[in-house]
Amino acid sequence: xxxxxxxxxxxxxxxxxxxxxxxxxxxxxxxxxxxxxxxxxxxxxxxxxxxxxxxxxxxxxxxxxxxxxxxxxxxxxxxxxxxxxxxxxxxxxxxxxxxxxxxxxxxxxxxxxxxxxxxxxxxxxxxxxxxxxxxxxxxxxxxxxxxxxxxxxxxxxxxxxxxxxxxxxxxxxxxxxxxx
Numbered sequence: 001x002x003x004x005x006x007x008x009x010x011x012x013x014x015x016x017x018x019x020x021x022x023x024x025x026x027x028x029x030x031x032x033x034x035x036x037x038x039x040x041x042x043x044x045x046x047x048x049x050x051x052x053x054x055x056x057x058x059x060x061x062x063x064x065x066x067x068x069x070x071x072x073x074x075x076x077x078x079x080x081x082x083x084x085x086x087x088x089x090x091x092x093x094x095x096x097x098x099x100x101x102x103x104x105x106x107x108x109x110x111x112x113x114x115x116x117x118x119x120x121x122x123x124x125x126x127x128x129x130x131x132x133x134x135x136x137x138x139x140x141x142x143x144x145x146x147x148x149x150x151x152x153x154x155x156x157x158x159x160x161x162x163x164x165x166x167x168x169x170x171x172x173x174x175x176x177x178x179x180x
Contacts, residue, residue, distance in 0.1 A: 026147040026175045034142045043130040051124040072114035075107045082106020
């Protein structure tokens with residue numbers, strides 16, 4: 001019983017509220033944009049110069065042994081040539097000191113040649129990269145429209161409503177209103 005009474009009271013309230021809602025004409029006297037600042041993002045291109053040198057890869061086992069033991073490929077070749085010369089000076093099968101000295105001296109000469117070689121040329125290229133940048137933009141989200149109501153009951157009453165589009169000043173628009 002109590003639930004039925006509450007329901008009837010609420011239904012009666014809504015019926016009365018809807019009964020006083022009305023549509024009338026309004027003559028526009030002022031229009032002001034409603035603005036809002038938003039953050040936007042854009043990708044901006046940047047050109048940057050990237051330079052690199054082509055270098056020999058020393059990641060293999062043989063390259064590690066050659067570079068670690070002889071200093072360079074030229075040092076290995078110089079050591080081998082120095083060994084051969086030391087072997088000839090020492091009489092073919094004899095003097096081990098001449099072989100060792102020839103190897104060391106040849107290695108040193110070969111490494112000097114390797115160190116004095118001009119380095120590989122540097123190659124450069126221009127690359128375009130993009131960086132995201134933010135900026136602020138002011139946008140119009142609607143219009144605050146002020147005008148005079150044009151009805152029998154509310155004639156001359158000034159009201160302000162919000163509209164998605166801008167009407168012209170002096171034009172007539174339709175507005176809904178409720179009296180509470």
